[in-house]
Amino acid sequence: MPEELDDVLAAFAQQIETRFQMSLGQLRDAVTAAPEASPEATTVARWYGHLEEAQELLSRAEDELVLALDRAPAGELEDPVMALADRVNTLVAVRDGRAMVVRHLLDDNAPGKSAPGAWHGVSRTGPAIATTPVARPAAVPAVPVRGGMR
Structure with a gap:
């Protein structure tokens, strides 16, 4: 695994260890033993595992x-090589998506985490924006109809 990717996974691992005050291995053991004890820890550990799997x-x-690519003739890429390139692109997207989930789970200021709202089971009782009734003009008298035209 390239060094910069090790650094990214290590940075996430360090953030997780700091947040939960235990090593990643200890956290995984604790989550396996009692997943309901800390739903947040369970979710973070699960998604970090998904991230590691995607990176692998x-x-x-x-x-x-x-x-x-080393075996391919110069200047020619056949369908199997293109399929492998496509697979790599797909796996990059999967890995990046999982990294974004882990980053979101570790960010206390992420949208939806800092303030309660409808997405946290708190229902609103009024409009989202304060509104005032629209002023309506008084009723306009009807114009008499002459000769069948209005």
Whole structure:
């Protein structure tokens, strides 16, 4: 695994360890033993595991692509090589999506986490924006109809 990716996973691991005041291994053991004890820890540990899995799959797919590119004739990329490149692109999107979820879970100021709202089960009793009734003009008298035209 490239060093910069190790750094990204290590940075997330460090944030998780700081937040829960235990090593990632201890957190995983605690979550496995009692997942209902801390739903937040359970969710973070699960998504970090998904992120690690996605990174591992991506690294393998990239290695396969590099090998296929080395074997491919110069200037020609056949369908199997293009399929591998497509797979790498898909796995990058999966990995990045999982990283965004972990980042969101660790961010206390993320949208929807800092203030209660309808998405947290708090229902509103009034309009979202204070409104005033629209002023309506007095009724206009009807114009008499002459000769069948208005």
